[in-house]
Amino acid sequence: MKRDLQPGIPSDGGLSLNVLTDDDVHKIHQATLELLDRAGVFVENEKALDCFESGGARVDRDSHMVQIPPDLVEEAIRTAPSQVILAGREPKHDLVLEGSRVHFTNFSEGVKVNDLQTGENRTPVKKDLVDTARIIDYLDEVDFCEKALGAHDVSQTTFPLHNAEAYLTNTTKHCAFGPGNGKLLNKILKMAAVIVGGFKKLKERPIVSFTTCPVSPLKLIADCCEIIMESARNNVACNILSMAMSGGTAPVSTAGTLVIHNAEVLSGITLSQLTRRGAPVIYGSSTTAMDLKLAAATVGTPECALISTAVVRIAREYLLPCYVAGG
Secondary structure, three states, X not given: OEOOOOOOOOOOOOOXXXXXXXXXXXXXXXXXXXXXXXXXXXXXXXXXXXXXXXXXXXXXXXXXXXXXXXXXXXXXXXXXXXXXXXXXXXXXXOEEEOOOOXXXXXXXXXXXXXXXXXXXXXXXXXXXXXXXXXXXXXXXXXXXXXXXXXXXXXXXXXXXXXHHHHHHOOOOOOEEEOOOOHHHHHHHHHHHHHHHOOHHHHHHOOOEEEEEOOEOOOEEOHHHHHHHHHHHHHOOOEXXXXXXXXXXXXXXXXXXXXXXXXXXXXXXXXXXXXXXXXXXXEEEEOOEEEEOOXXXXXXXXXXHHHHHHHHHHHHHHOOOOEEEOOO
């Protein structure tokens, strides 16, 4: 596995950027608890509503609003593992997510590709997924494989299965996918189990993990709930990734955006832990600011870097593995 020289011993040496004080983190946490308790989150899935209600949350079936008490949220934070293993098809690519360890992956969800032969900027097809998987597999700088592109030349009702087949069979690194929904997630797990030699071995060495995004502001839509709950039931890591935008789906202020972001991720983590206590989760962020002139998300900007840095600080306070978009 790719480990620090002194595994298990936290290290804060080297370059670091701390944009939040301990008091800042405490205020964001308390504001998040108040938001989840008083305003709550919209939960579209009936089974998820049942799960929240049985766990002690206040559920309004008519409005689909769920108000989550602070003790329920904090218990979920405590029971979520502080360490997550992302296994590769080859053990040399195994990763340990915890503490101050840092790994890198490729950009996910590209919507266009430059044709290698003609240079044309076009919609990607499945062959492009195969090519990018092989490139990612070759690059030592990329520690695990995110789905770089989506196949548009296949049925769009089952495209997550085509995406998974293209990557799982063309890289020896761990693969992370947005599976679309819970049903397709389970089919992808069956594919992974065939590769490693059965579900027992897949449980020992999970070569896949999944990503899902709440819809900002403060919505856990049906597919998102399914992915969180099915990941928990199968004990595979789920990256619960907020994509809030300052000035768009979140307040303009960084502090306000971080509260919305935190509430969305923690509501998902709470659902995960209510489904299966101790299920592996990753505290995810692609949260950034909105360009108020273009009404578009800004990436690769100082604002994105600032938010990502703050997100890492919050996740470390919770002792949760973290995934953030590059600045």
